[in-house]
Every structure is written in C-alpha cells, then in structure tokens.
Amino acid sequence: GAVVSQHPSRVICKSGTSVKIECRSLDFQATTMFWYRQFPKQSLMLMATSNEGSKATYEQGVEKDKFLINHASLTLSTLTVTSAHPEDSSFYICSARDPGRVFTDTQYFGPGTRLTVL
Amino acid sequence: QKEVEQDPGPLSVPEGAIVSLNCTYSNSAFQYFMWYRQYSRKGPELLMYTYSSGNKEDGRFTAQVDKSSKYISLFIRDSQPSDSATYLCAMSAGYSSASKIIFGSGTRLSIRP
Numbered sequence: 001g002a003v004v005s006q007h008p009s010r011v012i013c014k015s016g017t018s019v020k021i022e023c024r025s026l027d028f029q030a031t032t033m034f035w036y037r038q039f040p041k042q043s044l045m046l047m048a049t050s051n052e053g054s055k056a057t058y059e060q061g062v063e064k065d066k067f068l069i070n071h072a073s074l075t076l077s078t079l080t081v082t083s084a085h086p087e088d089s090s091f092y093i094c095s096a097r098d099p100g101r102v103f104t105d106t107q108y109f110g111p112g113t114r115l116t117v118l
Numbered sequence: 119q120k121e122v123e124q125d126p127g128p129l130s131v132p133e134g135a136i137v138s139l140n141c142t143y144s145n146s147a148f149q150y151f152m153w154y155r156q157y158s159r160k161g162p163e164l165l166m167y168t169y170s171s172g173n174k175e176d177g178r179f180t181a182q183v184d185k186s187s188k189y190i191s192l193f194i195r196d197s198q199p200s201d202s203a204t205y206l207c208a209m210s211a212g213y214s215s216a217s218k219i220i221f222g223s224g225t226r227l228s229i230r231p
Contacts, residue, residue, distance in 0.1 A: 006161075041126070043206060043223040044162070093161050107219055109154075109161035 002028050002098045006110035013084055014118055021079045021113045023094030029074035030096035034107060035067070038091045050077045084117045091115075121145050124207055124222030132230050137194040141207035141222045144188065148209040148220075151183050153192045156204045156224065165205075166192065197229045 003026040013019050023033055031052050036044040048069050049057045056069035066088075068080040077096075081088055091114050095107040124141045131137055139153075149170055154162035166181040168174045168190075174181045180193040190209070194201055207222040 004161075041226075043124075043221045046218060049218075091159070095161075108164065111161045112159070114159065 002026075002096070002108040004030075004094065004096050004108045004110040006094055006113050008113060009111060010114045010116075012116045012118065015085050016083055018080055018082045019084055019115060021081075021092055021094075021115075023077045023079070023096070023110050025075045025096045025098075025108075028096075028098045030077075030098065031074060033071060033077040033094055033096045035069060035077075035079050036093045036095065038093060038112075044093065047079075081115065084115070086117045089115055089117045119144060121220050122207065122209060122222045125225055126223050128226040128228060130228040130230060131197060133197060133199060135197050135229075137197050137201070137227060137229075139192040139194075139205050139207070139225050139227070141190050141209075142188055143190070143209060143220075145209075145211065145220075146185075146188065147211040149212065150210045151181070151190050152208040152219070153179075153181055154206040154208060154221075156206060158203075162206055199229045199231050202227060202229045 005024045007022045011019055033050040035047045037047055038044050046059050047062045050069045050071040052071045052074050058064045066082055071077040091112050093112040095109045122143045152167045153165045155165050156162040166179055168181050168183050171183045171185045178195045182191040204224040204226050206224045208219050210217050210219045
C-alpha cells in the first residue's frame with residue numbers, strides 16, 4: 001500500500017507555544033490530504049481537508065486561525081497548532097488520497113503524532 | 119443519530135474463533151465501504167474495501183455489505199492474538215476530492231491466546 005509518514009511522532013510542549021506537524025506522502029503525489037484528531041478510545045474526527053496550492057477546508061467547529069494548514073507541495077502538508085493549550089493535547093493523524101489508484105476514495109494514514117501540552 | 123454506528127466493545131474471543139464486527143449506517147448515498155485496523159498509538163491501516171453491496175474475501179478476512187439493510191460486516195477467521203486491535207468501519211458517498219469518509223467509533227478486539 002501507499003506510504004504516508006508523519007513527523008514528529010511525539011511532541012511535548014509548554015502552553016502557549018506553537019507546534020508544527022509534517023505529513024508526507026512518500027511514494028505518490030497527494031493532491032488532497034486530510035487532518036484528523038483522535039481522543040483516547042474515540043474515533044477519528046476530521047479537522048480539515050488540505051488541497052495542494054489552495055486554502056484548506058475546515059470542518060465546523062475547528063478554528064482555522066488556531067490550526068494552520070499548509071499544503072505547499074504534492075507530497076507535503078503541515079499542521080501548525082498555534083498557542084497550544086492543554087485541551088489541544090491529542091493524537092493528530094494525517095491521511096492522503098492516492099489519485100493514481102483505481103479506488104480513489106481510499107485514504108492512507110500516517111502513523112500519527114501525539115501532542116501533549118503541559 | 120450518528121451517520122455510522124459501531125459497537126465500541128471491547129470484544130474478547132479465544133484464539134482460533136471467528137470474529138464478526140459490524141456497523142450500521144443511515145446515509146443511503148454511501149457507496150464505498152472500508153475497514154481499517156488500528157493498533158494502539160498507531161495510525162489506521164486499510165484492511166478491506168468494497169464498492170456497493172456484496173462480499174469480498176482476502177485471506178482470513180471477509181467484508182460484507184448489505185445496502186438494503188444499511189449494514190456492513192467484517193469477519194475474521196482463525197483469529198490470532200496479532201489481530202488484537204481496534205477495528206474502524208468507514209464509508210463515503212463518492213470518489214470526488216470533496217467527498218468525506220465517515221468513520222465509526224471503532225470496536226476494540228482482543229484475541230486471547
């Protein structure tokens with residue numbers, strides 16, 4: 001299957017700082033990437049859809065000024081959590097569509113980034 | 119009412135048993151159905167996908183879709199301890215770049231040696 005990487009895998013930061021998470025598609029070009037967050041024992045909640053070369057589309061209730069998304073190339077999308085607070089602590093997962101595959105609605109997930117805000 | 123309902127479990131079965139995992143949904147527009155496996159603190163891994171109704175088999179895994187009942191299932195034969203994970207069903211209405219995948223809440227499965 002297609003490979004998606006995320007960096008860092010784990011980050012601990014102080015309240016008020018900003019954290020950047022990178023998502024890369026390693027063996028395909030992803031015009032669309034997705035950012036999810038997952039709380040313990042809960043399902044994935046879509047935060048935003050990131051389209052290469054254009055602004056991200058945010059889900060209702062997600063603050064776009066707090067969760068900055070940049071999709072500057074076909075293989076890289078970044079999520080920046082600005083002025084992080086303890087309630088932002090979560091597991092953040094990105095995924096990417098591989099447009100070259102027949103089943104174009106398949107999403108391939110990165111390994112996730114665990115953010116802990118102290 | 120959630121668009122996709124999935125029993126969170128936990129479900130515990132002995133090694134070698136047949137496991138049945140299920141989801142129901144309310145949106146009749148869903149056409150693509152997927153099952154993901156997620157190990158603790160890892161990203162989800164695509165296991166199976168099907169389009170519309172019918173069965174699909176891949177090794178020990180069989181996915182079933184019954185669109186008339188809005189019900190999908192994943193069967194695991196000869197279950198192994200390594201199958202212990204959370205299983206998420208997922209579905210979407212189309213394959214345009216704007217379509218969203220809706221996930222179930224996940225079922226935690228434990229296979230006892």
